[in-house]
Amino acid sequence: xxxxxxxxxxxxxxxxxxxxxxxxxxxxxxxxxxxxxxxxxxxxxxxxxxxxxxxxxxxxxxxxxxxxxxxxxxxxxxxxxxxxxxxxxxxxxxxxxxxxxxxxxxxxxxxxxxxxxxxxxxxxxxxxxxxxxxxxxxxxxxxxxxxxxxxxxxxxxxxxxxxxxxxxxxxxxxxxxxxxxxxxxxxxxxxxxxxxxxxxxxxxxxxxxxxxxxxxxxxxxxxxx
Amino acid sequence: xxxxxxxxxxxxxxxxxxxxxxxxxxxxxxxxxxxxxxxxxxxxxxxxxxxxxxxxxxxxxxxxxxxxxxxxxxxxxxxxxxxxxxxxxxxxxxxxxxxxxxxxxxxxxxxxxxxxxxxxxxxxxxxxxxxxxxxxxxxxxxxxxxxxxxxxxxxxxxxxxxxxxxxxxxxxxxxxxxxxxxxxxxxxxxxxxxxxxxxxxxxxxxxxxxxxxxxxxxxxxxxxxxxxxxxxxxxxxxxxxxxxxxxxxxxxxxxxxxxxxxxxxxxxxxxxxxxxxxxxxxxxxxxxxxxxxxxxxxxxxxxxxxxxxxxxxxxxxxxxxxxxxxxxxxxxxxxxxxxxxxxxxxxxxxxxxxxxxxxxxxxxxxxxxxxxxxxxxxxx
Ligand SMILES: Nc1ncnc2c1ncn2[C@@H]1O[C@H](COP(=O)(O)OP(=O)(O)O)[C@@H](O)[C@H]1O
Ligand SMILES: [Mg+2]
Numbered sequence: 001x002x003x004x005x006x007x008x009x010x011x012x013x014x015x016x017x018x019x020x021x022x023x024x025x026x027x028x029x030x031x032x033x034x035x036x037x038x039x040x041x042x043x044x045x046x047x048x049x050x051x052x053x054x055x056x057x058x059x060x061x062x063x064x065x066x067x068x069x070x071x072x073x074x075x076x077x078x079x080x081x082x083x084x085x086x087x088x089x090x091x092x093x094x095x096x097x098x099x100x101x102x103x104x105x106x107x108x109x110x111x112x113x114x115x116x117x118x119x120x121x122x123x124x125x126x127x128x129x130x131x132x133x134x135x136x137x138x139x140x141x142x143x144x145x146x147x148x149x150x151x152x153x154x155x156x157x158x159x160x161x162x163x164x165x166x167x168x169x170x171x172x173x174x175x176x177x178x179x180x181x182x183x184x185x186x187x188x189x190x191x192x193x194x195x196x197x198x199x200x201x202x203x204x205x206x207x208x209x210x211x212x213x214x215x216x217x218x219x220x221x222x223x224x225x
Numbered sequence: 226x227x228x229x230x231x232x233x234x235x236x237x238x239x240x241x242x243x244x245x246x247x248x249x250x251x252x253x254x255x256x257x258x259x260x261x262x263x264x265x266x267x268x269x270x271x272x273x274x275x276x277x278x279x280x281x282x283x284x285x286x287x288x289x290x291x292x293x294x295x296x297x298x299x300x301x302x303x304x305x306x307x308x309x310x311x312x313x314x315x316x317x318x319x320x321x322x323x324x325x326x327x328x329x330x331x332x333x334x335x336x337x338x339x340x341x342x343x344x345x346x347x348x349x350x351x352x353x354x355x356x357x358x359x360x361x362x363x364x365x366x367x368x369x370x371x372x373x374x375x376x377x378x379x380x381x382x383x384x385x386x387x388x389x390x391x392x393x394x395x396x397x398x399x400x401x402x403x404x405x406x407x408x409x410x411x412x413x414x415x416x417x418x419x420x421x422x423x424x425x426x427x428x429x430x431x432x433x434x435x436x437x438x439x440x441x442x443x444x445x446x447x448x449x450x451x452x453x454x455x456x457x458x459x460x461x462x463x464x465x466x467x468x469x470x471x472x473x474x475x476x477x478x479x480x481x482x483x484x485x486x487x488x489x490x491x492x493x494x495x496x497x498x499x500x501x502x503x504x505x506x507x508x509x510x511x512x513x514x515x516x517x518x519x520x521x522x523x524x525x526x527x528x529x530x531x532x533x534x535x536x537x538x539x540x541x542x543x544x545x546x547x548x549x550x551x552x553x554x555x556x557x558x559x560x561x562x563x564x565x566x567x568x569x570x571x572x573x574x575x576x577x578x579x580x581x582x583x584x585x586x587x588x589x590x591x592x593x594x595x596x597x598x599x600x601x602x603x604x605x
Contacts, residue, residue, distance in 0.1 A: 088516020113515035
């Protein structure tokens, strides 16, 4: 299905920040597309615009110029509330700092994005997702009772609860040791096939590259490959 | 239980409850502020209610009388016969008792003497209750004397007393135990015993306080202009109204003080909610990033504020009732009166104020958190 248009697509995206007198161009005329079942890695030096690009793809930030499409929908001019709906139903996030809520258990953290939805089976789905990332025996543990790698697995399960089309991960291994990082990456690659989602992962670590189907390199806000 | 279950269906409520559980000390302190506010507003209000109740029961027996005397602009020295007639035309269904006053010294053969006020009145029965002898409706020849004065002087029913060169036989003894008003060292004679001419005052005895007030208003309207007071009309009901209005003012002042403490408590809640949302900025950014709507974040934080208000309100109301029991016991001698509406409404009001003030204090922090752009919030 949508393989011609891409599940997400940036066209001519530029993002400028005004910092006092100086204008920073975080993204310069970026074209990008990701398909279901594909893992794309975005690499580049610090400050090259990787996070900015991921935020634009994730509908957390809007471009200064250019268009953003989800499937066939042009979401560039969406209101904040419309963007929220898109994020809820289409996008899953995995952050470098895990960003789990400390007062919730693992399974509750996984449920969180669907907590305000009147779905009956979200608990079952959350438990199922935690089993799949190997945390079937840690369902009722709070984040402070979990290791870094386990927390990031909870975050991955959380990203999947609303059955997204795209999973975005900004330096998901940045706070983990190399070995744990590798298990997380394996988990993410498994997603792209098992869940048929597009995975876009940012890293400044060359290590990630070997797991990618495709690598996009950013330098000073421009795509070089 | 089922209410709680129902509440639990609301994710905002559930999240709010957990969030409050995270920093118990802060939650406790914020709640304490509200508790103090509620206790202040409720116990001060209840103190006013207790004073009111006590004043009511003290004034109660006198409030059905209206007293009329010559007004400041009156040409005559008292209330004239024709004015009494006019009063009789205006006032129906009440006893109208014109009276003259004087004082004299009663002495016995043994040489003891007492100073007494002399009241000349025809319809004595309307004003006086006697412990012995008659209370004649029309006093023509005899005299009434306060029973304690009679006892002091060794006088009994049938004994003569002298006033203005005339002798009067004691036909009744007046009970002199009442706190206010007539009674005590008083000699009551037929109206004719005192010089004729104007009456010193007219007492009107009505059914109850309300009628007395109506009569007083009626007389005032009938006889007096704003700049020409022919009759001075005083009802004890209006004395009660004066006490009431004083107590109302006092009550307002007390409530004002109480409200200030609740306002202070609301500011404390505002501060706590603002601090906690700023601290949780990243977390709220995550909620927004994963697709939680702005309205849902708003409700969650409002629910936190409402919980603080509810907790503080419940604890405060309980403590207030306790305080009220003590206050009513001390001031009105009836601690259960605290559960009467005039008093318990301050507890209800304090509780309501606490919840409303807390939710209002939560509005700004909630609005601010809900509208924080998630990218900014996540960047920290
Ligand atoms: N909110 C912002 N305000 C100003 N400058 C910003 C903002 N966000 C990012 N930038 C700038 O944009 C550039 C790209 O940042 P970022 O996308 O975070 O890079 P990366 O993730 O590749 O390290 C950097 O120069 C950064 O300082
Ligand atoms: Mg970055």
